[in-house]
Amino acid sequence: MHETNVGQPESNDDSDGIDQAWLQRRTAAAPLILGVVAIVTSVLMLGMLFGALGMRAGIDLWRAGNRRWSVILGVALSFVGVVVSVMCAVLWGSVLASVLLSRDVLRETERWRGQRVAAVECSMLSADGVRVSSLHPAPPMDRLVIVFVSSGIDACGQALQDLAAVAPDHPTCSVLLVDRDNSAATTRAFALLHGADFPVLASETLLPEPLGSVAALPTLVVLNRDGVVECAVVGAHPRSELHTILSGAQPVVATEPKETQGP
Known part of the structure; x- marks a missing residue:
């Protein structure tokens, strides 16, 4: 015979609508937070990490049916963070290369003395x-x-x-x-x-x-x-x-x- 446990929920999926809405709002904020962190840390080239996580989290939420504005904005900010990080990486690389080359030129020119x-x-x-x-x-x-x-x-x-x-x-x-x-x-x-x-x-x-x-x-x-x-x-x-x-x-x-x- 089928037995039921009186006074106990049948499963964890039977949470009420208020809890479900709060959970969706909380998860929808994750891409936005990661996007902001990606832009802030883009100078240190960490935006490529946080930006990629933010875009992945936003895309997963969008596929799950979460179409909140925070998800869209988070994906956009994450993408911007990745692009800025790549630009900063190129800039820092060119600066480092120019510094190393200029030091070599200075040392070589100083050897002319005498x-x-x-x-x-x-x-x-x-x-x-x-x-x-x-x-x-x-x-x-x-x-x-x-x-x-x-x-x-x-x-x-x-x-x-x-x-x-x-x-x-x-x-x-x-x-x-x-x-x-x-x-x-x-x-x-x-x-x-x-x-x-x-x-x-x-x-x-x-x-x-x-x-x-x-x-x-x-x-x-x-x-x-x-x-x-x-x-x-x-x-x-x-x-x-x-x-x-x-x-x-x-x-x-x-x-x-x-x-x-x-x-």
Whole structure:
């Protein structure tokens, strides 16, 4: 015979309508909460985790027939959190790559200090026209400041403007501009636009090492009368630092490049 337990519910599914509605509202808020958390943590790239959970929870609720506005909004916010996290991942990756590459460039450029540059004859475009001169400073000049630039780059224009402001205080320093991307006429017009009336190396001139392997712009290299690199810096620098560089406050002794030895 069939027996019934009097005073006990037949199953857990027999909860009243109020409890069912409260349970639906509580579960419908889960995608919304996860979507908000995904957007907040997207900078740390955690939005890809919380966003994926929010979209999955929202889709499951939608398939179960829960069509509340919080479910739709939660799925939308979760999707936005995933997209923003991906964008932040790309941004952080590019920043990290640029920092690592710039550190390598700085270290490589600093190794030029003390190396001797061969004396070669170079064609230069100046206010007097085209002339041929040695890459080493000639008396009465004590130093030759070689500035590697590229026309159209704001940092190069700022570097030329600052150099033009401090150069008159160092009459024994001559300046030479080098632009591998543009013609000498274009580079000279770019320099004059920033108040820098300096000669420009002819674009077809080949520079000796290590000057032929400049990897960042602007780069400033100072040679003494012996052709030894006294200073090599990358980027635009304050005028006070340029005064120190042009004055030769830290003279160096020529060093020969070390030969690499195999294992």
